[in-house]
Amino acid sequence: MVDHVKNLLRIMLEGSYTNLKRIFLAADRVTDMELRRRILEGRVEPEPKVAEVSCIGCAGCSNACPTGAIEMRDLDEPVEIIEGLVKKQLPVLNSEKCVHCYYCHDFCPLYALFGEPGTIHPNDVGEVDFDAGRVLKKPVKISEDKLRFISQFLADKSVMKTDTLAEAARRIR
Numbered sequence: 001m002v003d004h005v006k007n008l009l010r011i012m013l014e015g016s017y018t019n020l021k022r023i024f025l026a027a028d029r030v031t032d033m034e035l036r037r038r039i040l041e042g043r044v045e046p047e048p049k050v051a052e053v054s055c056i057g058c059a060g061c062s063n064a065c066p067t068g069a070i071e072m073r074d075l076d077e078p079v080e081i082i083e084g085l086v087k088k089q090l091p092v093l094n095s096e097k098c099v100h101c102y103y104c105h106d107f108c109p110l111y112a113l114f115g116e117p118g119t120i121h122p123n124d125v126g127e128v129d130f131d132a133g134r135v136l137k138k139p140v141k142i143s144e145d146k147l148r149f150i151s152q153f154l155a156d157k158s159v160m161k162t163d164t165l166a167e168a169a170r171r172i173r
Helices: 002-025 033-040 060-064 132-137 144-151 162-172
Strands: 070-082 085-093
Touching: 060 070, 070 132
Parallel strands: none
Antiparallel strands: 070 085
């Protein structure tokens, strides 16, 4: 029992000493010189906020954004995702307006309806590796309530009309 108390005391003292070094001496805060140089020269590229290949261009993220931080930009050439669904625009996230509410991510139809990774995220999309066309073709049951809820964000400024989304969901079932 005495050994356990000694070990516990030693762990507490070592932890306190390590934390004091970190706080007062910045002991473990080392910035890479190359990264520092890139920052000072303005050569740091932000991580992508949109998975462009997987995004279906529905504008749901743009419509759901409470601060208007997401703007839909026209593609040079439209991309057919599946028969009858052509992507003409992609979202562009303005980080200065973004308040990190994650509505864009949560209301992305691929995430909200199909449970796949959302194609937009205020911090970093990361690796989104799936075929949206394949996802849209696979059978999935979507409740009318959920479909109606998501559709309200796709109705106004959207590339995709609400009835088109409802038709697509009915075809999938």
